[in-house]
Amino acid sequence: MIELQRVSKRYPNGREALTNVSFFVDRGEMVFVTGRSGAGKSTLLKLIALLERPSRGTVSVNGRNLGALKARHIPAFRRQIGVVFQDHKLLADRPVFDNVALPLVVAGAPFPEISKRVRAALDQVGLLGKERMLPMELSVGEQQRVGIARAVAGKPALIVADEPTGNLDPELSIEVMRLFKRFRDVGVTVLVATHDQHIVREFGSREIMLDSGEMRGGDPDPLPSLVANR
């Protein structure tokens, strides 16, 4: 599902955020990207969500080399993945329903289907009945779950989450992670960046550990044979 080959990212200010990172994530797998703040977790996720381009190396998602993707195909690509942000990036002046519906509206879904899928997504994150509320009227945990509902409303094959539990207390964090695990259980590939070691241990999923932009432990070998067969 996701494949990075010798990927490096240097920002225009000269800071090297990632150095020679290679890994492979299979379809339906749930993987944690861990490391301290500034280790390169966010950069890694941005490369996969095509919010940044690598300086060197190739990133492939769903069998597509993102480096070869033309600008006009980027919107269609983004509709295939669900992204969850630490600051959830909700539209403050729109009710919960509109926020969750946005990816479906953008994709041109007919209204009855939008309505159905928004409700289904909100049901999955336990927020059914709060469609008409504004994000400000919800708790931080609920806001984060609205962000997750928005990411899954379009039924993406891949969910990428950047510190989705960063602002949550341990109990809520576990709850949110269980949510991601449920999506994994129905075949969705999930990539979660977190600095919370407690959560990683609790869920026992595979871990890609970053330290100052380089991979530590985990599986440093990108399994070239597997890659070549794709």
Add this chain to the structure above:
Amino acid sequence: MSPATLAIRHAQALLGALGRLARSPLATVFTLLVIGLALTLPAALGLLVTNAEVATGGFTQAVDMSVYLKSGVSLQRAQRLAERARTIPGVQSVTVISATQGLREFRKYSGFGAALDALHSNPLPNVLHIVPQPRASSAVDLERLRHDLAAWPAVDMVQLDAQWALRFNAILGVLRRLVSTAAVLLGAGVLAVVGNTIRLEILNRRAEIEVTKLVGGSNAFVRRPFLYTGMLYGLGGAVLAWLILEAVLIGLTGPVARLAQLYGSGFVLTGLTGRQCGELFGGGLALGWLGAWVSAHRHLRNIEPRA
């Protein structure tokens, strides 16, 4: 994407644009007013020209020609020449003014009666007074008619009493050029106003645009509501310009009627024709769309999602 989906998206964009304009009525009204006034000026100048053309249509009765026949040409021959002149296309009426009749009038109006008595014979020739049809009264038509008549062997000279008509047509020509110049300049003004308004709105809605792109909104999807906003501004401004013009016309009707009466004319001011209205509304719509498109194209591409 199916046509139905596309139609739904356009309807959504249109309704969204209408909703946003309605939510800030004061700003919307001021923008519309600026655009409306900018469109009013060229439209008003255009109306001035059409009305002047209509008004002079009545005055062309005064455009006439005096054809002086050679002194040896008899009155009978003058009558035959008059018959012939009546058959020329574009000629409305021909009157023969005999030398005797001419002398009588000259004696009456000139005050040279005593001097004329000293003459042994009548020095005046027979004259044909020709009035052209109004539709054949343009400078070119009159000049052609004058040229044709002057070529007749019996004609000594043709005097075209229409210098003022030629000048008036030249003035109309200047006005027409002024209309197109004003239209171009003020059209550019409308482009700038719409473009800047759209630019501000894009900046205001930056977060929304960013998130929309983040979840896969294409440039066309993000741009569409702004294009509709621009078109609504342009069309609204054009409708406003039309209303302003109608109000001005109502205010002018009385004074113009009094003026026309003094000139013995039944001239009445006319408003924009259906076709001119169509041009005004279509022009406003096109300018709004273009201004919005240029602005959206420039500013939207700079907004890329940053996580």
